[in-house]
Amino acid sequence: MRQGSNSVQISAVGGQLPADAQAAFSMRGSLLRKNLLTVLLLAPATLWLVVFLVLPFVAIVIFSVGERAPEGGYQAALTLAQYANLPARATAFWNTMVLAPVGALACLLVAYPVAYYLALRAPQRWRLILLALIVIPFWTSLLMRTYAWMYILGGRGVPALLAYVGIEDLRLINTPGAVLLGIVYGYLPLMILPIYVSLERLDRRLLEASADLGATPLSTFLGVTLRLSLPGVTTGFSLVMILLLGEYLIPTLLGGGKVFFIGNALVDLFLQSRNWPFGSAIAITLVLVSVVVLIVANRISTRLSGARRVDLI
Amino acid sequence: MSKSYRDGLPISPEKFVDQLMRLKRGSISRRDFLGLTGLGVATAVMARELGVMPTPAFAAETLGDRMSIATWPNYHDPQTFENFKAETGVAVEVNVFGSNEEMLAKLQAGGSGWSLFVPTNYTISTYKKLGIIEPLDMAKLGNFDGKSEDSRFTAEGTIDGTIYAVPKNWGTTGFAVNTKKLTKPMSSWQEFWDTAMAEGDGRTMVHDYQLTTIGNALKYYGYSFNSLKQDELAKAEELLLKVKPHLFAVSSDYQPSMRSGDAWMTMCWTNDGAQLHRDIAEIAYVLGKEGGEIWTDFYAIPKDAPNKPAGYALLNYLMNPKVAVKEHLANGAPCTDARVNALLPKEVLDNPILYPAADLLKPLEFGAAATLTDPGRAELMARFKAA
Numbered sequence: 243m244r245q246g247s248n249s250v251q252i253s254a255v256g257g258q259l260p261a262d263a264q265a266a267f268s269m270r271g272s273l274l275r276k277n278l279l280t281v282l283l284l285a286p287a288t289l290w291l292v293v294f295l296v297l298p299f300v301a302i303v304i305f306s307v308g309e310r311a312p313e314g315g316y317q318a319a320l321t322l323a324q325y326a327n328l329p330a331r332a333t334a335f336w337n338t339m340v341l342a343p344v345g346a347l348a349c350l351l352v353a354y355p356v357a358y359y360l361a362l363r364a365p366q367r368w369r370l371i372l373l374a375l376i377v378i379p380f381w382t383s384l385l386m387r388t389y390a391w392m393y394i395l396g397g398r399g400v401p402a403l404l405a406y407v408g409i410e411d412l413r414l415i416n417t418p419g420a421v422l423l424g425i426v427y428g429y430l431p432l433m434i435l436p437i438y439v440s441l442e443r444l445d446r447r448l449l450e451a452s453a454d455l456g457a458t459p460l461s462t463f464l465g466v467t468l469r470l471s472l473p474g475v476t477t478g479f480s481l482v483m484i485l486l487l488g489e490y491l492i493p494t495l496l497g498g499g500k501v502f503f504i505g506n507a508l509v510d511l512f513l514q515s516r517n518w519p520f521g522s523a524i525a526i527t528l529v530l531v532s533v534v535v536l537i538v539a540n541r542i543s544t545r546l547s548g549a550r551r552v553d554l555i
Numbered sequence: 556m557s558k559s560y561r562d563g564l565p566i567s568p569e570k571f572v573d574q575l576m577r578l579k580r581g582s583i584s585r586r587d588f589l590g591l592t593g594l595g596v597a598t599a600v601m602a603r604e605l606g607v608m609p610t611p612a613f614a615a616e617t618l619g620d621r622m623s624i625a626t627w628p629n630y631h632d633p634q635t636f637e638n639f640k641a642e643t644g645v646a647v648e649v650n651v652f653g654s655n656e657e658m659l660a661k662l663q664a665g666g667s668g669w670s671l672f673v674p675t676n677y678t679i680s681t682y683k684k685l686g687i688i689e690p691l692d693m694a695k696l697g698n699f700d701g702k703s704e705d706s707r708f709t710a711e712g713t714i715d716g717t718i719y720a721v722p723k724n725w726g727t728t729g730f731a732v733n734t735k736k737l738t739k740p741m742s743s744w745q746e747f748w749d750t751a752m753a754e755g756d757g758r759t760m761v762h763d764y765q766l767t768t769i770g771n772a773l774k775y776y777g778y779s780f781n782s783l784k785q786d787e788l789a790k791a792e793e794l795l796l797k798v799k800p801h802l803f804a805v806s807s808d809y810q811p812s813m814r815s816g817d818a819w820m821t822m823c824w825t826n827d828g829a830q831l832h833r834d835i836a837e838i839a840y841v842l843g844k845e846g847g848e849i850w851t852d853f854y855a856i857p858k859d860a861p862n863k864p865a866g867y868a869l870l871n872y873l874m875n876p877k878v879a880v881k882e883h884l885a886n887g888a889p890c891t892d893a894r895v896n897a898l899l900p901k902e903v904l905d906n907p908i909l910y911p912a913a914d915l916l917k918p919l920e921f922g923a924a925a926t927l928t929d930p931g932r933a934e935l936m937a938r939f940k941a942a
Contacts, residue, residue: 313685313928315663330934333941397817413757415817416804498804499763502941510940513657514765515933 299529305522314516324523331524334507341493341503342486345425346433346479352426353433353478358467360434361441373438376431384428388495391427395420395496416498424492429485433478440474441467469546476543483539484532504528622865623648625658625672627852628808629830632885639872645865653807654764655927662687662857669857670866673723676711676851677766677922683714689856690717695867698874700894708851708891711921720853721874724888726825727911727919728767728848731809735837736819744774744843748798750820756801760809760821765936766922767822767848768795768805774845781923788935795939805940813838829887829908840908846918851891 306324311317328335360372379387393399395414404412414420444467452462468475490505499506504524511521628651636647650669652658655678661667663685674682682688693699699721701709712720730747737754741747751759761768770780772791782788803818812818813831823831828840854873856866872878876894883890883899889909890896896904904910926932 310930313681314659331937331941337941392811393815396812397815413817415812494806498760498802499806499940500799500802500804502937506940507937510933510937513660514654515930515937516656516660516663516928517930517933 302522302525305519306526308519308522310517310519314518316518319519324519325527327520328523328527331504331507334502334504337502338487338504341421341425341489342483345422345429345486345489346483348422348426349429349433349482350475350479353430354437354475356430357434357437357441357471357474361438361444362446376434380431385491388424388428388492391420391424392495395423415496416500418497418501420496421493421501424496425486425489428492429482432481432485436477436481437471437474440471440477444470472543472546476539480536480539483535487528487532487535618643618645618865618868619862620644621646621648622670622862622869623650623668624869625650625652625661625667625669627652627673629810629827630673630886632881634885635873635878635882638878639869642872643865643868645862645868647869656765659927665859667857667859668861670860670862671854671856671869673852674720674855675922676708676853677924678927679711679720679853679855680714680924681927682855683719687858688719689858689860689863690719691721691856692867693718696721696871696874698871698876700892703893705891705893711851712853712855720855721870722891723852723854723873724826724883724886724890725849725851726888727842727916728771728822728824728850729828729840729842731813731821731823731828731831732839732841733813733816733819733835733837734839736816741841742844744771744845744847747820747822747841747843748772748775748794751798752801755820758803758817758819759798759801760804760806760812760818761798761802762807762809762822763805763940764807765932766926768939769932769935770922770926771822771843771847774843774847777845780846780848780920781926783925783929783931785931788931792935792938795935796942799939799942824888825909826886826888829906832908833887842911842915842919844915844918846920849916849919849921851921852888 305316307320307322308316309319309321309323356376360369364372392415395401397415399414401412401414404410448466448470449462452466453459457465488505488508490503490509493499493501493503493506508521508524508528511517511524622645624647626649630651631649636649640646655675658672658674659678659681662669662672662682674688679688701718704722708725709722712718712722730741730744732741736758737750739746739750739754741750761771769788769791772794773780773782773787775794776787776790778784778787778791782791804812806812809818809821809823810827810831813821814835823840825840828838831838832840854870856863856870860866873882876892876898879890879892879895880898883895884903887909890899
């Protein structure tokens with residue numbers, strides 16, 4: 243029984259899934275029934291992750307050391323040739339490495355004022371409605387919303403309106419600017435919500451204290467507000483950035499397929515040239531890059547916000 | 556019956572249980588129960604929608620209630636599938652694709668779920684080699700008549716005497732030009748590519764498709780549309796990379812941009828050319844005099860088709876000249892079947908977009924199977940798109 247209450251404490255302190263799992267293991271031998279319950283409770287999630295995450299990942303790893311069959315697809319082999327061939331997609335990697343941080347930054351610049359307003363300025367009774375308005379577009383498929391932008395930015399959309407006021411022959415669609423706009427639009431809620439959450443928890447007495455001690459509004463913002471909302475900022479930033487690393491739809495539709503990201507390279511390798519092993523090698527590389535991004539973002543956020551550990555997702 | 560605001564609303568759970576109990580007690584007839592709870596309407600609809608009660612003509616074989624077909628954009632008369640459903644009770648789910656490569660990839664991966672699909676001529680031998688399409692059971696395709704088909708277009712559906720695919724229609728790959736915006740008359744691929752870098756700067760589209768984009772770049776130098784030769788492909792790549800910064804888009808979905816006036820010129824398939832010209836008279840369809848692609852699209856049935864009976868039933872239905880003629884009027888591509896041509900109006904048969912002059916057809920080439928699986932062309936396309 244003692245052990246049991248102990249383990250409850252551990253999981254409460256840890257507050258994370260692995261801690262629960264450790265607790266479950268520490269109970270081995272005694273309290274078999276409780277143990278069984280834990281296993282049963284964890285089983286669906288574990289099974290789900292094994293079947294839909296671990297096994298496909300293993301398959302991709304196996305594919306990545308194989309060869310392209312003469313008719314396309316995969317044939318068994320043990321070679322690192324696919325990884326050696328990675329420079330053939332260097333441009334795509336480079337484009338992605340530029341797009342992802344720039345896109346995430348643009349998203350952040352738009353999202354922060356919105357989140358700030360929602361958390362600190364908006365009247366209490368409006369807050370929920372405003373939050374809902376931000377989330378509701380998410381209920382429509384991204385494909386549909388991006389297609390809508392194709393028509394808004396296309397010749398009969400905004401440029402036609404601008405022609406009335408004398409700005410003629412302006413091309414908006416299929417430009418890098420259109421891609422950036424699509425990205426900001428598509429991923430904005432993912433940036434707003436984590437920042438909103440961290441700003442909402444902000445203790446306003448700290449702002450008053452800062453002002454009382456003679457800080458200007460700007461330095462209060464930089465030293466207190468921004469600093470304390472950094473966990474939300476890094477969460478949003480890495481969330482958007484990781485999704486952008488795999489983005490292919492928005493560049494295809496709003497960039498006219500002229501700008502080639504690693505996501506586009508993946509789609510083409512699997513669906514057009516059917517070079518599954520090379521595609522798998524790129525997918526593995528992309529996963530590794532994403533992990534590195536997460537670790538770096540975590541480090542930065544830990545350092546900036548004091549020693550406090552931050553969960554990114 | 557009372558007219559309350561609740562009329563027409565779905566029955567509440569409490570009310571449903573209440574009615575169910577009354578039915579069990581025998582104080583309500585079964586018909587009333589079905590009527591009150593809405594289950595009567597539901598079963599009637601389900602019986603029709605799900606083909607529980609198929610019409611006599613198809614009752615002999617169980618067709619199931621649904622099937623799916625993989626095909627091309629703007630390629631069918633939607634009414635065809637509605638009519639098929641009304642006759643057989645089989646609902647048809649339509650999957651639209653952008654390239655043959657993509658179709659092949661889905662079939663190779665397995666579990667595509669299609670019971671019928673529309674591959675282009677040059678891919679059929681590869682499907683057969685990979686063993687993913689079914690030799691057609693012609694006994695189930697009574698509406699197909701090999702003798703009425705134009706053999707120029709049907710050859711690649713038959714391999715070693717076995718029929719693997721039957722033709723839907725044929726066509727060409729040329730380019731569409733908005734003649735109000737680009738007034739200089741054009742008649743060659745050389746002019747297409749040169750204009751793309753001059754008057755058509757920022758307004759030209761090429762397919763997101765290796766066969767036609769590389770093939771038509773090869774035509775600039777007069778090489779074969781299907782070339783796999785290193786030096787010839789290198790020249791085509793040089794041209795493509797030079798043109799790339801001037802393009803409006805690399806996309807096979809060019810109708811919206813041509814219609815909105817954003818794009819002035821695009822690589823184009825016959826049927827899209829006919830549709831664009833029909834709706835916007837100033838959009839002309841041009842065949843390059845150097846040559847280019849001629850193609851036939853076929854119907855084939857995958858080996859792992861989940862609903863083969865329905866696949867055959869739909870294919871046989873589509874082979875009925877009376878049905879096929881509507882398909883051709885809707886999608887605009889010329890037909891391989893003489894019985895269908897006999898039913899088509901004269902203005903369709905006289906349309907030079909659909910039936911180009913013989914001297915324009917002569918230099919055209921059918922796509923070659925090797926281009927589908929050649930890694931060299933695939934990598935060239937990737938370099939072009941990444942540039």
